[in-house]
Amino acid sequence: MxxxxxxxxxxxxxxxxxxxxxxxxxxxxxxxxxxxxxxxxxxxxxxxxxxxxxxxxxxxxxxxxxxxxxxxxxxxxxxxxxxxxxxxxxxxxxxxxxxxxxxxxxxxxxxxxxxxxxxxxxxxxxxxxxxxxxxxxEGLWRHDIHPNQQAILHRKIALFLRETQxxxxxxxxxxNSPSTSENTPQPSEKQISSLLKTIEQIKTFNNDHFLELCEIAALNPKLDFAGANLRGTTLRGLDLNGVNWSRVNLRGADLTDIDLSEANLQGAKLSGADLSGAYLSNANFKNTDFHRSSLALANLSGANLQGANLQEANLSQTNLNHCQLEGAKFD
Known part of the structure; x- marks a missing residue:
């Protein structure tokens, strides 16, 4: 039966x-x-x-x-x-x-x-x-805030919901065994008050520097952004060596001169992003989407690009020495 x-x-x-x-x-x-x-x-x-x-x-x-x-x-x-x-x-x-x-x-x-x-x-x-x-x-901040502030706010709230709900x-x-069900947990008033205070601090902060916003939000830039939506953010020149940003959405982001060496961006979306001059050696870009991105002058030596989509990407003077390219798609 x-x-x-x-x-x-x-x-x-x-x-x-x-x-x-x-x-x-x-x-x-x-x-x-x-x-x-x-x-x-x-x-x-x-x-x-x-x-x-x-x-x-x-x-x-x-x-x-x-x-x-x-x-x-x-x-x-x-x-x-x-x-x-x-x-x-x-x-x-x-x-x-x-x-x-x-x-x-x-x-x-x-x-x-x-x-x-x-x-x-x-x-x-x-x-x-x-x-x-x-x-x-809706209803928590103006829609014209900087993409960096919006990305941090979204991530802070997402992790708050995961922790409290x-x-x-x-x-x-x-x-074939007794089963128990649990009620959905709810955040306390103290937790909500603390979150609202952090949201206000991020909204009114006097610059949009990504790592400074992370500090205000108590987010770990190396570990808290896997799967995050960072579309259109400005991260130029940042040292993000070794971050775990698998499945992150960086579509259209400014990543010029960024250091993502040894980082894990497997399955990430980088279409339309500007990675000109970026240091990306030994990073994991397996199945990552670089469609129409700029990798001009970028250093990808030793990177894993297996299954990556590099169609219509700007590879002018890109260092691809010792890369793993099995299944990668070019023009």
């Missing part, structure tokens, strides 16, 4: 569907629906959603014998499961809005062999810093 267990969060509804195939074999399927959510803040409103998440299964007295590829045709899967680590990393490409889907039902995950009557499956859905995105903010794991389901 088919059994379905479900749990709902304002951002996502998750279901697991088990169907017996024999006494010791079951078919496991997934139901999922992603949505956007709203958060009222002072006199304003914040709209947000997920750009990714990780689905992980823990099996007791059971093991996968076969994985289905069906989920890869329904969701943007960045990392697929193994028998020892049955987890799926869902991740939209950088620069795309958020995950919003109609209800996806009966997505086959695979077949599972059970070794006793006491088998169980626990599914958790977790959200990392890079998986949460602000889509719209998104439990870890976001969802936890159990099949």
């Amino acid at each position: 088919t059994e379905t267990v479900s749990q709902t969060h304002p951002l996502v509804t998750l279901s697991l569907i088990t169907t017996p195939l024999s006494e010791q074999e079951i078919n496991l399927a997934l139901g999922i629906q992603f949505s956007s959510a709203d958060f009222s803040l002072a006199q304003g409103n914040v709209k947000f959603g997920l750009t990714g998440s990780t689905l992980q299964l823990q099996l007791q007295e059971a093991r996968f014998t076969e994985f289905s590829e069906q989920i890869n045709h329904q969701l943007p899967i960045e990392k697929s499961p193994t028998v020892d680590a049955p987890s799926w990393k869902i991740a939209l490409p950088a620069g795309i809005d958020i995950l919003k889907t109609n209800a996806l039902e009966n997505i086959e995950l695979g077949k599972i062999a059970t070794s006793s009557e006491n088998w169980s499956i626990e599914a958790t859905l977790t959200v990392e810093k890079s998986d949460l995105q602000i889509t719209e903010i 998104l439990s870890s794991p976001l969802i936890s389901l159990k099949v």
